[in-house]
Amino acid sequence: MTHRRTADTAHPLHPLLAERWSPRSFDPEHGLDHADLTPLLEAARWAPSANNSQPWRFLVTRRGTDDFVRLYDTLSAGNQVWAGAASALLLVAAETVDGDGRARSHALYDTGQAVAHLVVQAQAHGLVTHQMGGFDAGAVRAAFDLPDQVTPVVVLAVGQVAAADRLPAPLAAREEAPRSRLPLDSLLLPVSVQV
Incomplete structure (x- = not known):
């Protein structure tokens, strides 16, 4: 099902970016x-990282599997309302400590870049994603026996979009509300050259 919500951008963007959004209604x-x-x-995998450290790690679960249920069970109640319909849930984690015990200061930033690459690739394949910070990291750690040097960062729902009317009314309304962002000038620090 195609459900485009192209952003009304101030400047032209590549369609993969302008059409990317985070639905809650999955088929x-x-x-x-x-x-x-x-x-x-x-x-x-091909995202950039500090010293090519590639600190991101993924736990991939598909709907209908025990691992999917275990990951789903760690989500906040608000995310559980809709995330169970996703085709897959991916835990994204970062190795924040290297093999020698040194902190990887850019691990979270680098992992965010890897997620951004994944999300754009999903968009290119006609899939949608929704990134969730609403999950219990401790429960994830326990459920999947994650090592101490691995920090859970985000859970991604991946699949195909469905009609908003599948969702409870408040979420359906959010699904169809106009997309918005802060104006570009409000994102620039005072010393920046105005664009």
Whole structure:
């Protein structure tokens, strides 16, 4: 199902960026196989990182599996309302300490870049994603026995978009509300050259 919500940008953007949004209404009949997920992970793999450290790590779960349920169970109640219909849930984590015990100061930033690459690649494949900070990191750590040097960062829902009317009324309204962002000038620090 195609449901475009192209951003009303102040300057032209590539369609992959302008059309990317974060729906909550996922098609519960849509599934993702290995061939669907591999290009997304490959895009993340090629993201830039400090000293080419590549600190990102992914836990991939597909709807209908025990691992999906375990990851779903760590989500906040507000995310559980809709995330169970996603085709896959991915835990994204960062190795914040290297093999010698030194802190990787840019690990979270680098992991964010990997997620951005994954999200754009998903968009290119006709998939949608929704990034969630609303999850219990401690519960994730326990459920999947994550090592201490790995920090859970975000959970991604991946799949195909469905009609907003599948959602409870307040969420359906948010799904169809106009997209907005702060004006560009408000994002520039005072010393920046105005663009």
